[in-house]
Amino acid sequence: MSESSNLSTQDILALMLQRDRFSQWLGLEIDEYAAGYCKLHYRITDAMLNGLNTVHGGILFSAADSALAFACNSHGILSVALDVSISFTKAAKSGDLLTVEAREVHLGRKIGVYDIRTTNEQGELVALFKGTAYRTSKPVS
Amino acid sequence: MSESSNLSTQDILALMLQRDRFSQWLGLEIDEYAAGYCKLHYRITDAMLNGLNTVHGGILFSAADSALAFACNSHGILSVALDVSISFTKAAKSGDLLTVEAREVHLGRKIGVYDIRTTNEQGELVALFKGTAYRTSKPVS
Amino acid sequence: MSESSNLSTQDILALMLQRDRFSQWLGLEIDEYAAGYCKLHYRITDAMLNGLNTVHGGILFSAADSALAFACNSHGILSVALDVSISFTKAAKSGDLLTVEAREVHLGRKIGVYDIRTTNEQGELVALFKGTAYRTSKPVS
Amino acid sequence: MSESSNLSTQDILALMLQRDRFSQWLGLEIDEYAAGYCKLHYRITDAMLNGLNTVHGGILFSAADSALAFACNSHGILSVALDVSISFTKAAKSGDLLTVEAREVHLGRKIGVYDIRTTNEQGELVALFKGTAYRTSKPVS
Numbered sequence: 001m002s003e004s005s006n007l008s009t010q011d012i013l014a015l016m017l018q019r020d021r022f023s024q025w026l027g028l029e030i031d032e033y034a035a036g037y038c039k040l041h042y043r044i045t046d047a048m049l050n051g052l053n054t055v056h057g058g059i060l061f062s063a064a065d066s067a068l069a070f071a072c073n074s075h076g077i078l079s080v081a082l083d084v085s086i087s088f089t090k091a092a093k094s095g096d097l098l099t100v101e102a103r104e105v106h107l108g109r110k111i112g113v114y115d116i117r118t119t120n121e122q123g124e125l126v127a128l129f130k131g132t133a134y135r136t137s138k139p140v141s
Numbered sequence: 142m143s144e145s146s147n148l149s150t151q152d153i154l155a156l157m158l159q160r161d162r163f164s165q166w167l168g169l170e171i172d173e174y175a176a177g178y179c180k181l182h183y184r185i186t187d188a189m190l191n192g193l194n195t196v197h198g199g200i201l202f203s204a205a206d207s208a209l210a211f212a213c214n215s216h217g218i219l220s221v222a223l224d225v226s227i228s229f230t231k232a233a234k235s236g237d238l239l240t241v242e243a244r245e246v247h248l249g250r251k252i253g254v255y256d257i258r259t260t261n262e263q264g265e266l267v268a269l270f271k272g273t274a275y276r277t278s279k280p281v282s
Numbered sequence: 283m284s285e286s287s288n289l290s291t292q293d294i295l296a297l298m299l300q301r302d303r304f305s306q307w308l309g310l311e312i313d314e315y316a317a318g319y320c321k322l323h324y325r326i327t328d329a330m331l332n333g334l335n336t337v338h339g340g341i342l343f344s345a346a347d348s349a350l351a352f353a354c355n356s357h358g359i360l361s362v363a364l365d366v367s368i369s370f371t372k373a374a375k376s377g378d379l380l381t382v383e384a385r386e387v388h389l390g391r392k393i394g395v396y397d398i399r400t401t402n403e404q405g406e407l408v409a410l411f412k413g414t415a416y417r418t419s420k421p422v423s
Numbered sequence: 424m425s426e427s428s429n430l431s432t433q434d435i436l437a438l439m440l441q442r443d444r445f446s447q448w449l450g451l452e453i454d455e456y457a458a459g460y461c462k463l464h465y466r467i468t469d470a471m472l473n474g475l476n477t478v479h480g481g482i483l484f485s486a487a488d489s490a491l492a493f494a495c496n497s498h499g500i501l502s503v504a505l506d507v508s509i510s511f512t513k514a515a516k517s518g519d520l521l522t523v524e525a526r527e528v529h530l531g532r533k534i535g536v537y538d539i540r541t542t543n544e545q546g547e548l549v550a551l552f553k554g555t556a557y558r559t560s561k562p563v564s
């Protein structure tokens with residue numbers, strides 16, 4: 001008996017997006033979605049700024065973490081982030097359009113590892129995110 | 142000529158809180174604040190949930206990242222997060238009250254390192270966050 | 283049927299130490315060992331230095347990683363490191379005696395999280411290591 | 424007055440290799456070296472094994488950390504690792520030939536960020552390493 005979902009990859013994405021209220025608040029827009037892969041973009045708003053008037057690091061983390069969730073659940077196995085490391089390389093400000101690209105670099109039976117890069121409109125790296133997801137034994141449903 | 146701010150520790154906190162719109166959105170409430178230390182709490186709302194109906198990992202990261210910003214700027218030197226690693230150990234759900242405690246474990250001339258723990262009302266660890274901050278040569282102002 | 287080992291905590295340690303050739307090369311000496319806990323020390327030798335004549339970061343990582351292995355296997359369930367983040371806070375040089383203390387901060391069914399600190403003889407933090415271990419379904423044997 | 428070294432990229436590598444005793448112990452062999460880039464290989468020996476008879480995680484870390492040191496010092500500015508996160512994705516055993524490739528993904532005034540991948544002879548990812556280096560104000564000399 002297979003543990004993975006009967007849903008198509010696109011159905012999984014639709015389901016996740018529809019339910020994920022914080023990703024909706026972030027205004028994430030999906031550009032591409034495939035097994036183990038997700039590319040999305042979003043625009044920095046004033047509500048996302050920290051005390052230095054630049055984007056709060058938590059926003060950069062959150063958008064990348066959503067991309068991780070979308071990418072690691074794409075196989076139909078319910079998966080959750082376990083461990084993440086993020087390096088902040090460039091500040092972003094209100095109005096900036098950021099692109100997030102998540103690539104699966106390892107897929108094991110219980111563990112997936114993802115390399116997720118956030119870049120600005122100039123193509124500069126804003127944050128590098130490395131995430132490890134744990135694959136449960138339940139289907140996405 | 143000193144690089145550090147003339148502001149008191151409490152003035153620094155007031156200034157940071159007043160300007161930090163995303164920390165306001167999170168509803169962070171400070172419990173204790175001292176040089177290299179910050180303890181705060183917040184309550185999980187529906188808007189903070191992900192597609193699994195548990196708190197979005199980005200929320201847990203964001204509140205801890207704010208605690209890092211408050212703790213590392215407490216010395217009056219403008220400081221920014223450089224590298225963070227977070228381990229998620231327990232899910233939290235809407236209505237949960239979470240406490241975040243940031244402790245400085247190293248303070249060098251250019252670098253500070255912080256151990257930040259998020260716990261729930263049962264005292265269980267929800268997330269362990271290790272953050273490295275870069276200390277610029279500007280004062281907090 | 284229990285998955286955990288019949289071996290006592292001290293037998294597990296003896297077994298791991300006897301088999302672990304690289305820990306032997308490092309000259310690790312155990313000071314204390316208990317369920318979810320390990321304290322050890324070692325001395326930096328010339329063979330452990332990098333091109334700057336300070337200890338190679340890989341040595342600091344390795345000793346902490348061994349402490350992680352000892353601590354996470356103490357429960358009798360075969361466990362392996364999955365994800366580690368290390369922050370280097372102070373250089374060490376040849377002849378220095380370093381102490382490594384590993385504490386379990388979370389123990390779940392499949393995952394354990396460890397906070398591991400390396401200090402020098404002055405009690406200064408040399409490296410902060412956060413490690414996540416995966417607990418297999420096999421006993422230590 | 425320039426802070427960077429007068430040495431050529433190849434001279435920097437020769438100097439670092441000649442002085443780095445632990446990299447010599449690891450048997451690291453450089454395949455390619457350029458500004459912000461290093462590719463090397465090494466073979467796992469019995470002395471590098473842990474108690475499970477697989478390569479000790481500290482060895483995988485160490486070889487990648489050396490690649491980081493070589494890559495980040497290639498610009499002639501003395502640089503040291505500050506923060507590293509490593510994900511272990513596949514075990515390696517005695518006799519395995521591993522390749523390590525370090526790529527610079529960000530180079531700022533004071534900070535460089537590196538993506539370092541270790542693969543086996545089957546091209547499988549053994550470890551993913553993300554490292555942040557601090558660039559001092561001294562030349563490599």
